[in-house]
Amino acid sequence: MVFQGSSVAISHTGKVRSNNQDSAYAGSNLFAVADGMGGHAGGDVASSIAINRLAVLDHVYETPSDAERALRDAIADTAARLIETVKTQPELAGLGTTVSALVMVDDYAVLAHIGDSRVYLYRDDTLTQITTDHTFVQRLVDSGRITPEEARYHPRRSVLMRVLGDTDADPELDTFIMPTQPGDRWLLCSDGLSGVVDDSHAAKALGQGLPPGRTADILLRQALDGGAPDNVTIVLVDVGGQHPVFTGTPTIVGSASTPTGVEMPTARPARTGWLHTGRQAANEPTHFEPAPEFLEELIEEDRRRAKSRRVCWVVSLVVVLAALGIGLFAGYSWTQTRYFVGADEDTVVVYRGIQQNIGPLTLSTRWADTGIDLDDLPGFVRDSVEQTITADSLDHAQRIVNQLRDTAEDSP
Incomplete structure (x- = not known):
């Protein structure tokens, strides 16, 4: 139908x-x-x-x-x-x-x-x-x-x-x-x-x-x-x-x-020179x-292109990983210029680094044990130490320790 x-x-x-x-x-x-x-x-x-x-x-x-x-x-x-x-x-x-x-x-x-x-x-x-x-x-x-x-x-x-x-x-x-x-x-x-x-x-x-x-x-x-x-x-x-x-x-x-069929264009002389390629896009x-031999060239060309893509991908990955590594190293190095005062089991301790950790990575290390017993500090001061006190530098940390030592000595 x-x-x-x-x-x-x-x-x-x-x-x-x-x-x-x-x-x-x-x-x-x-x-x-x-x-x-x-x-x-x-x-x-x-x-x-x-x-x-x-x-x-x-x-x-x-x-x-x-x-x-x-x-x-x-x-x-x-x-x-x-x-x-x-x-x-x-x-x-x-x-x-x-x-x-x-x-x-x-x-x-x-x-x-x-x-x-x-x-x-x-x-x-x-x-x-x-x-x-x-x-x-x-x-x-x-x-x-x-x-x-x-x-x-x-x-x-x-x-x-x-x-x-x-x-x-x-x-x-x-x-x-x-x-x-x-x-x-x-x-x-x-x-x-x-x-x-x-x-x-x-x-x-x-x-x-x-x-x-x-x-x-x-x-x-x-x-x-x-x-x-x-x-x-x-x-x-x-x-x-x-x-x-x-x-x-x-x-x-x-x-x-x-209606009358396709008209054949009149051939025009090709113009040459650096402004004219001799054909219109x-x-x-x-x-x-x-042709069969050209197909082989295309396949080989594509292999080269695929290889080039893989090389570019690997190079890009290496660059990204390197940049990430440099960034992490720079960040970690900066943390090691920081200090804070905190508590160990029963004494006041100066730490190098910052209080935060990234997963299993610890961003602070024990720098020095001050010998100040936590029990010698008033309750509110002891709480501050246990929560950590940030210092701008090692000298600043030392001043904080001296103040804590004076407080401990003055405490009844």
Whole structure:
């Protein structure tokens, strides 16, 4: 049957890129995001080819398995088209695209995924990432070498291990079938969103229960407020729910929405010199596939980075411990310039240090026994001695002792 629910697709160039290489589709049963790469028009072409090829899958399927097979065939055909495109337009060599697609079949969601665009499911107030990023840093996370938080800021987080490109006619694709239910919210997005807006903020936006269009606008605003260094593309799909069901023509956004196709830019001579590097950051690809030998270099680089982190951690720990040790030594040395008068079992004693102790560490030592018997002192004076009398110096302590001695001698 035709999917019952509502959806939206939006795409924004972001605050840094000069063009939008993302594409997305939201139809009656098909929903997809493609994040193109390749510099200049290469990314635009790749993501447009992917979305336009997938668009023909937007119809009712008898079984989820039929939809899964159709997705696999369409994405494989997309890879073939990318290869053919580069043959006829060599200037596009190196183009590629991620693909994250979702087909609704009765009570099931059929997913296909390659690259680092993502599919999330928001259900019962919990946001779950359904797809796995096909990236170098995700491999490091899976192997336990870095944490997910470290992966968010890793300098090689954009290195893709699997992607639709112009070199592999048989790409390795993740496909799976999941049951879905009324109230589910499916979020498909490029890494322009997931790389800036963390899961907790995305979940908060999804949990407000607003219509898909309003929710997508909130997510986009969060990405823009976070700097939006890349194109931001969002497809949000609500299963059932209180909002109007999808009607009308499919929504296509990003480079695939260009009516006359992607226009090839005119090549400009590269400017050289120390003011010009010969390429513009906004047009550089945000991802790339490493060659096998480069992957080994990345792994070795990460080993060096991990070793450097461990060395820095050890050095920092040593510095902290040294500072703590110096502080403790200085503090203890100061206490040994202090004196106080107190009581032993039956006599008045001068102590060096301070009255306080730190756990088992005693901060005072017996300096001298005055020979003054406590029993020779009046009651209130004896109480003062037993509670200790602080002296500013050894001379001050000696004066206190002389006063106590005089008191003891005068006492009847």
